[in-house]
Amino acid sequence: xxxxxxxxxxxxxxxxxxxxxxxxxxxxxxxxxxxxxxxxxxxxxxxxxxxxxxxxxxxxxxxxxxxxxxxxxxxxxxxxxxxxxxxxxxxxxxxxxxxxxxxxxxxxxxxxxxxxxxxxxxxxxxxxxxxxxxxxxxxxxxxxxxxxxxxxxxxxxxxxxxxxxxxxxxxxxxxxxxxxxxxxxxxxxxxxxxxxxxxxxxxxxxxxxxxxxxxxxxx
Amino acid sequence: xxxxxxxxxxxxxxxxxxxxxxxxxxxxxxxxxxxxxxxxxxxxxxxxxxxxxxxxxxxxxxxxxxxxxxxxxxxxxxxxxxxxxxxxxxxxxxxxxxxxxxxxxxxxxxxxxxxxxxxxxxxxxxxxxxxxxxxxxxxxxxxxxxxxxxxxxxxxxxxxxxxxxxxxxxxxxxxxxxxxxxxxxxxxxxxxxxxxxxxxxxxxxxxxxxxxxxxxxxxxxxxxxxxxxxxxxxxxxxxxxxxxxxxxxxxxxxxxxxxxxxxxxxxxxxxxxxxxxxxxx
Ligand SMILES: Nc1ncnc2c1ncn2[C@@H]1O[C@H](COP(=O)(O)OP(=O)(O)O)[C@@H](O)[C@H]1O
Ligand SMILES: [Mg+2]
Numbered sequence: 001x002x003x004x005x006x007x008x009x010x011x012x013x014x015x016x017x018x019x020x021x022x023x024x025x026x027x028x029x030x031x032x033x034x035x036x037x038x039x040x041x042x043x044x045x046x047x048x049x050x051x052x053x054x055x056x057x058x059x060x061x062x063x064x065x066x067x068x069x070x071x072x073x074x075x076x077x078x079x080x081x082x083x084x085x086x087x088x089x090x091x092x093x094x095x096x097x098x099x100x101x102x103x104x105x106x107x108x109x110x111x112x113x114x115x116x117x118x119x120x121x122x123x124x125x126x127x128x129x130x131x132x133x134x135x136x137x138x139x140x141x142x143x144x145x146x147x148x149x150x151x152x153x154x155x156x157x158x159x160x161x162x163x164x165x166x167x168x169x170x171x172x173x174x175x176x177x178x179x180x181x182x183x184x185x186x187x188x189x190x191x192x193x194x195x196x197x198x199x200x201x202x203x204x205x206x207x208x209x210x211x212x213x214x215x216x217x218x219x
Numbered sequence: 220x221x222x223x224x225x226x227x228x229x230x231x232x233x234x235x236x237x238x239x240x241x242x243x244x245x246x247x248x249x250x251x252x253x254x255x256x257x258x259x260x261x262x263x264x265x266x267x268x269x270x271x272x273x274x275x276x277x278x279x280x281x282x283x284x285x286x287x288x289x290x291x292x293x294x295x296x297x298x299x300x301x302x303x304x305x306x307x308x309x310x311x312x313x314x315x316x317x318x319x320x321x322x323x324x325x326x327x328x329x330x331x332x333x334x335x336x337x338x339x340x341x342x343x344x345x346x347x348x349x350x351x352x353x354x355x356x357x358x359x360x361x362x363x364x365x366x367x368x369x370x371x372x373x374x375x376x377x378x379x380x381x382x383x384x385x386x387x388x389x390x391x392x393x394x395x396x397x398x399x400x401x402x403x404x405x406x407x408x409x410x411x412x413x414x415x416x417x418x419x420x421x422x423x424x425x426x427x428x429x430x431x432x433x434x435x436x437x438x439x440x441x442x443x444x445x446x447x448x449x450x451x452x453x454x455x456x457x458x459x460x461x462x463x464x465x466x467x468x469x470x471x472x473x474x475x476x477x478x479x480x481x482x483x484x485x486x487x488x489x490x491x492x493x494x495x496x497x498x499x500x
Contacts, residue, residue, distance in 0.1 A: 123309035123367075125271055127323040127374075128298035137326065142313050217313050217354040 001180075001189060009176060009189070010196055016090040017172035017200070020162045024097035025155050031102035035061065036109025037135055045118070047131040064103040069161050072100050073168065090171035093162060101158050108150035112143045145216035152208020156201045163197055173197050221247040221377055221410050222268065227277035229263055237263045239434040241277070245378070250404050250411045252425030252442065254418065254457065259431045261414045265382040268412070269301045270294055282377055299327055302371030306383035308363040310355040316366050317342065317351040323373045341369040345399060361392035368399065378410040379403070385420060397424050418457065422446065430454050 001009070039057060042050040067075070073096040080087050080095040116139050124138045140147070166174020173193050181190020222245040229238040237260045245251045255261050266272035268279060270286050279286045286297060310319050317338050324334035342348050345365040355363055364384060371379055381400065385393040401424050403409050413425055421428050421442060428446075429439040432453035438445055449455040474488040483491070 117309070117312075119305060119307050119309040120311060122266075122271060123303065123305060124322070124326075126269055126298060126301070126303035126380075127326065127370075128295040129326045130295055133326045137322070138311065142311060144313060215313075217315075217356060219356040 001186065006189060006192065009180075010173070010192060013171075013173040013176040013193065014196060014200070017159065017162055017166075017174070017197075020090045020093050020097060020165070020170070020172055021155060021159045023094050024101060024158050024162070025151070027094065027098040028101035028105050028154070028158070029151075031098070032105025033109050035102070035106035036113065037139070039106065039110045040113040040139065041131065041135065047121075047134060061103040061106050064099075065107070067100070069096070069100050069164060070168070072096050073165060073170075088169040088171075093165040093170035093172075097158055097161055097165065100161060101154060104157065105150075105154050108154060109147065112146035112150050113139045115146055116142045145212040148212040148215065149208055152205050152212070155204045155208070159197070159201055159204070220244050221282060222412070223278075223280040224264075224268070225278040225280065227264070227267060227279065228275050229260070229267055229272065230275050236275075236434050238267065238274075241431075241434075241436050243429055243436060243439065245410060245412060247377075247410055248404070248408050249426045250400070250413060250424050252421035252428035253412065253414045253431055254421050254428060255416065255431035256457075257416055260434050261416070261431055262382055264431065265303070265380050265412070265414050268380060269298050269303065299323070299374045300377045302374070302376040302379040304364070304367050304371050304379065304381045304384045306386045308355070308360075308367045308387075310363055310366055310370075312355055315352050315354055316347065316358070319355065319366055320369045320373055323370060327374060337373065338369070341373055342366075344403075345369045359392075360388050361395055364388065364392075364396055365399065368396075368403075372403065372407070372409065375407075376409065378412060380412050380414070382414045383416070384413070386415065386417070393420070394423075400424055418446070430457065 035057065039054065039061075041047045042054040042057070044051065044054070046054075073093075076096050076099060077087050080092050083095055084092045086092050120142060121134060121138055124134050129138070162170065162172055163174030163177070166172045166176070167178045169175065173196060177190045177193040177197075180186040181193070222243075224241055224243045227238055227241040228236055230236045241264065243251075243253075253261055253264065263272060267274045268281075270279065274287070281297060282300065284297065286294060289297060311322065314322065317335065320338035320341055321329075321331075321334045324337065325331075329337075339348065339351065342351055345368055347362060347365050347369070350358065350362065350366075355366065358366065368379075368384075379400075384400075385396050388396060397420065400411055400413070404411055404424075411424075413420060415421060425442050427440060428442050429436050430445070430451070430453055431437075432451075437451045438449070438454045445454060446458055449458050471488040474491060478484065478486050478488070478491055486494075
């Protein structure tokens with residue numbers, strides 16, 4: 001394939017991959033962040049211990065996380081069709097990507113928030129802060145660097161999954177890799193695609209780590 | 220009287236009582252000390268005073284209101300009239316110094332500008348005007364505790380609860396913090412409950428003291444009275460323990476100055492005793 005055509009192909013794939021990844025990440029945070037917060041708040045050491053809710057939500061998250069992505073992708077086809085109107089292409093892939101990433105993100109958020117010093121939470125309580133104020137102004141605020149680092153992990157993981165979705169017609173760089181590399185034996189194209197994926201993952205990870213370090217006010 | 224504890228009891232789960240029938244009356248404007256050994260239940264008592272921990276029995280009456288009877292919203296309100304200072308400072312590490320001092324005002328709905336200008340005044344009071352825009356990580360322990368104190372008094376509380384506020388600080392910094400507390404008490408008339416395991420702290424700033432021993436208050440009175448004529452074994456042990464430690468330090472210093480005179484200044488007292496075959500304990 002001529003170089004200009006290859007570049008166009010890769011750029012298109014890249015655009016689709018980023019489109020899927022970033023939308024899925026954003027939507028997955030919309031679901032996962034409140035779940036993570038709820039896990040921390042309802043913990044037995046939390047602001048409002050709720051044993052059963054905590055156990056049930058924890059079990060649900062574990063269950064959701066243990067479903068292999070490709071199986072989830074197929075299992076949610078009815079939902080995908082209902083929401084998006086079709087079941088192939090990058091927009092359709094956002095549905096299973098979001099659902100599979102949300103519980104993972106819930107755990108990332110949970111672990112970031114649990115790093116916040118219990119003494120600081122106690123100090124805020126002693127000042128008459130309400131649980132809502134503590135969630136926003138202490139837990140989420142103090143955990144910012146760690147949350148950002150978690151977000152970098154989330155984005156790169158979702159990017160990897162989006163490539164996997166590409167193998168079954170999900171669009172993006174993964175789609176290109178399988179179509180040209182596997183079905184048409186164009187090894188160059190596949191290698192370029194994979195190289196591009198590696199570079200994007202590195203960039204996201206590095207940018208996340210730097211940003212996390214940059215906003216952290218601890219020494 | 221600003222604070223009264225009536226028969227306060229606290230147990231965790233099915234365990235033994237950490238506080239057993241504790242009754243105390245703290246007068247408006249005084250610096251009241253609560254002293255006891257590690258594990259006596261001091262921090263638990265501090266947390267019961269503002270209901271961070273719910274007592275298992277008894278009552279906490281603050282400014283004439285029984286905290287256990289207040290609905291949540293009013294309890295939050297009551298806590299805003301009780302400042303608290305901790306051993307580990309517990310500052311928000313992602314907020315600047317002034318951000319920390321503004322925090323209690325922010326959560327009680329102050330306007331930003333008003334909060335900032337009050338915060339600057341408070342930083343002046345604790346001697347940290349020049350650190351307003353720094354972050355806690357860059358401050359020394361003593362400076363962090365000053366920020367914590369400024370934050371704790373931001374809402375003009377009627378009482379300040381200090382749980383081992385100087386226990387993480389060196390002796391000189393401790394003196395500075397104690398002087399600040401005394402000044403706040405004299406200038407603003409703020410009542411202070413000083414919780415500590417160090418007799419020196421109580422001796423230097425408290426008017427009255429209670430001794431907490433194995434979950435119970437065993438003695439209450441004027442500081443001079445309690446320390447000069449301890450009635451209970453726990454009080455005696457505390458005073459004697461401190462007296463003994465002081466005596467041991469004096470002896471060690473005497474030995475070292477003797478060694479210095481004998482031209483053996485590189486030898487520590489411990490080492491000299493070991494060489495002479497004298498057991499230290
Ligand atoms: N949340 C808790 N759960 C169970 N036991 C506790 C808890 N907090 C304190 N304790 C116990 O209560 C006792 C008194 O603790 P504390 O009030 O911290 O003592 P102090 O501050 O005097 O050193 C200790 O034996 C401690 O293990
Ligand atoms: Mg303690």
